Amino acid sequence: MRATAKAHTNIALIKYWGKRNEELILPTNSSLSVTLDGFYTETTVHFKEDLKRDIFTLNKEEITNIAYDRVTNYLDLFRNYANKQGVFAEVHSINKVPTAAGFASSASGFAALAAASAKALQLHLTDEELSRFTRQGSGSACRSIYGGFVEWEKGQRDDGMDSFAIQIAPQDHWDIRVAAVVLTAKEKDVSSRIGMKRTVDTSVFYDGWLESLPKDLQEIKEGIMACDFEKVGAIAEANCLKMHATTLGAYPPFTYWQDTTMTVMQTVQQLRKNNIPAYFTIDAGPNVKVLYLPEDEQRVLDKLQNTEGVSEVIVSKVGNGISYV
Amino acid sequence: MRATAKAHTNIALIKYWGKRNEELILPTNSSLSVTLDGFYTETTVHFKEDLKRDIFTLNKEEITNIAYDRVTNYLDLFRNYANKQGVFAEVHSINKVPTAAGFASSASGFAALAAASAKALQLHLTDEELSRFTRQGSGSACRSIYGGFVEWEKGQRDDGMDSFAIQIAPQDHWDIRVAAVVLTAKEKDVSSRIGMKRTVDTSVFYDGWLESLPKDLQEIKEGIMACDFEKVGAIAEANCLKMHATTLGAYPPFTYWQDTTMTVMQTVQQLRKNNIPAYFTIDAGPNVKVLYLPEDEQRVLDKLQNTEGVSEVIVSKVGNGISYV
Missing domain, CATH: 3.30.230.10 (Ribosomal Protein S5; domain 2)
Incomplete structure (x- = not known):
């Protein structure tokens, strides 16, 4: 027992x-x-x-x-x-x-x-x-x-x-890495539960979101099986942008982003312009998670840690499932 | 001639x-x-x-x-x-x-x-x-x-x-005012012509955008006729957010916003929390235009001019049409 x-x-x-x-x-x-x-x-x-x-x-x-x-x-x-x-x-x-x-x-x-x-x-x-x-x-x-x-x-x-x-x-x-970028703390206006429900009930973009998902899912699975980082990253980032766009079409509209969220998004896009494959994803809150490959870890972390509004960067590898102690 | x-x-x-x-x-x-x-x-x-x-x-x-x-x-x-x-x-x-x-x-x-x-x-x-x-x-x-x-x-x-x-x-x-908030200059990645076309051709949100417009138009016209500032402002701001959301559902996704764009959006929302009716709208670029009433001008301008990333605020009244000199 x-x-x-x-x-x-x-x-x-x-x-x-x-x-x-x-x-x-x-x-x-x-x-x-x-x-x-x-x-x-x-x-x-x-x-x-x-x-x-x-x-x-x-x-x-x-x-x-x-x-x-x-x-x-x-x-x-x-x-x-x-x-x-x-x-x-x-x-x-x-x-x-x-x-x-x-x-x-x-x-x-x-x-x-x-x-x-x-x-x-x-x-x-x-x-x-x-x-x-x-x-x-x-x-x-x-x-x-x-x-x-x-x-x-x-x-x-x-x-x-x-x-x-x-x-x-x-x-x-596949050994990919995820950096959790913690922003200088601010309060969340809309909880994820409430935001999700408001979006489903009112967003003019919700149908477009749903219709776009089967293709995203199929392609990201192909990308994962092939360990194609750029494919997986690009799909994940675009999917996250679509999810957050649905909140802008809700009534009343809202966003989980803050200005510093956008600063980190710009940093990640800057990394890509410098030929470092890095992609972001964002859940129902202001913080950003950045996907990258092990060999780029130092350069990605240097850039993120030196981004304005970032208070902490916490790194994670791919984890395992349930274990019993 | x-x-x-x-x-x-x-x-x-x-x-x-x-x-x-x-x-x-x-x-x-x-x-x-x-x-x-x-x-x-x-x-x-x-x-x-x-x-x-x-x-x-x-x-x-x-x-x-x-x-x-x-x-x-x-x-x-x-x-x-x-x-x-x-x-x-x-x-x-x-x-x-x-x-x-x-x-x-x-x-x-x-x-x-x-x-x-x-x-x-x-x-x-x-x-x-x-x-x-x-x-x-x-x-x-x-x-x-x-x-x-x-x-x-x-x-x-x-x-x-x-x-x-x-x-x-x-x-x-109706005497309403528009403040053009000029941000510290950055380059625009995607022109409005190109962005518009990419959105029409690829955005999963374009149908939702179009379907939502007749209601927006009808209601904003009612608001204008009634000089109902909060109604007009809220519809304009929501419409702008929807327009910008369509770019996030385009492929490849893009945005005209920068972190400082979002800072100004937050400032405007802060003004409303302080019971000053102010609303933003944004065209295909990073700068923000703020709608407000004449009696709030000083407080709105003080707040905008003291927002980080703002280089200049230019005020305008409602103008007239074509004139011949």
């Missing part, structure tokens, strides 16, 4: 941007990510017959706010599946995802929580089953089950049984 | 962004602008029987490059219409449009050239006819025929006979 799992976060190269079912967390489009070894969550779940309620600590501090509710509601999925209603758990998470870096800690968080819960309850889930469970905690978390390059297939069914992630290529397939 | 005309530039609140016919300059969508009194071109056209070729001076310097070809080709339209083939002209233009401000001097330039040419040849054109002629020099110029608030109706016909501008409200209808 006790297990510990470790999961890494991931960064989407083809963005997940919109739900077709809010409750089951079913996406409007398939997405594709790379798992990152630099950032992870390690979680121990211990189901105990004598507990009166769930207990949740994050980085050794007890959590009692809305995050607690989200965890305890999520554990119900596993309790129901295992017929263990009323059996509460102690959940202890250590989060090595710097939230300032704009990585959604929910991805590694729910992947580790799902894996530890399933193991503690001896559910013997397949990866596919585990990914489906994880998806219901946080959409992008379902991709963090695997290492390397991962696709989340949106699926067609209303019950979500065909909406889960699969591995496209393992961690050792 | 000699006439002098003065025309003001205009700034679009609903953008002209794409041609359905490159040669006749027929737009894919109707647009709406305000004519600005701060920026104008004054042009004298003198047709002379004894000239061997056209002569064109701009701000007292003789022009012999591609701008000369554009002017002389444009004069052919009038020569053909007036049956004066082979009669060349001296054209002297004084341009009071700071090109650094990112105002297309082609709008006031071709409006003044058209008006002076037509008068010199005693063509006695209606405003509608003059606007159609002007459109063939530079699309947005057809709106500079009139003062105040002007709509360019895209028209349906292949020959462009129904594609011309009309006045929505005259200059004295």
Whole structure:
């Protein structure tokens, strides 16, 4: 009844941007990510017959706010599946995802929580089953089950049984790097959940976004299989620009970018003008992630660290999937 | 055979962004602008029987490059219409449009050239006819025929006979102000002509852009008639954001924005948070134009002039249409 799992976060190269079912967390489009070894969550779940309620600590501090509710509601999925209603758990998470870096800690968080819960309850889930469970905690978390390059297939069914992630290529397939560029902290005006929903509901560009994705997905998978960095980078960067353009067509319009976001985008384009292949991607926040090849690491980091408005650059390699400790 | 005309530039609140016919300059969508009194071109056209070729001076310097070809080709339209083939002209233009401000001097330039040419040849054109002629020099110029608030109706016909501008409200209808925010000069990577064409040809958002325009146009006209500044400003700003979003969905994607563009956008949003109604609009370049009301002028200018990356702020009122000197 006790297990510990470790999961890494991931960064989407083809963005997940919109739900077709809010409750089951079913996406409007398939997405594709790379798992990152630099950032992870390690979680121990211990189901105990004598507990009166769930207990949740994050980085050794007890959590009692809305995050607690989200965890305890999520554990119900596993309790129901295992017929263990009323059996509460102690959940202890250590989060090595710097939230300032704009990585959604929910991805590694729910992947580790799902894996530890399933193991503690001896559910013997397949990866596919585990990914489906994880998806219901946080959409992008379902991709963090695997290492390397991962696709989340949106699926067609209303019950979500065909909406889960699969591995496209393992961690050792290709050594690319991701630099998380942390900007001097500013507040986010619109959360990713709210922004996603407003975009789906109101953006005049949402149909154009969706229609453009099958081609992006097919081509980036070809690029990954061929280890064609320029192809993968160009598609990822264009996909990110399209995702962010959809927010400008929402009503009221909004953007996650700040002026310093644009400064880093310009720096990356400058690197390319100097023949260093580097590409950016940006999630629902102001921070920028930069993709590059190992041999260019020093030049890329020098340039990023010397860009105005950058407070920190954190480097990551391609990471592996769930592991049990 | 000699006439002098003065025309003001205009700034679009609903953008002209794409041609359905490159040669006749027929737009894919109707647009709406305000004519600005701060920026104008004054042009004298003198047709002379004894000239061997056209002569064109701009701000007292003789022009012999591609701008000369554009002017002389444009004069052919009038020569053909007036049956004066082979009669060349001296054209002297004084341009009071700071090109650094990112105002297309082609709008006031071709409006003044058209008006002076037509008068010199005693063509006695209606405003509608003059606007159609002007459109063939530079699309947005057809709106500079009139003062105040002007709509360019895209028209349906292949020959462009129904594609011309009309006045929505005259200059004295409403006293709003436009501040042209000039950024520390950087080069434009993609010209507006090229950018427009790439967007029409490749942007996954172009259909969404077009479909959203009839509502924008109808509502902004209601706002102008009612002198509802917040309504007009919000629609103009959202329309500008949509136009710029289409470039992010083009292939290859591009943007006219720079980091300092975004800094000014943030400044304007900050003004609104401080209950000063101010809205931005941006053409196919990095500079920003800010709409505000006369009573807020000092506070708006103080804030803009103290924004990082701003080199100059030039203020304009609503201007009048073509005048003859």
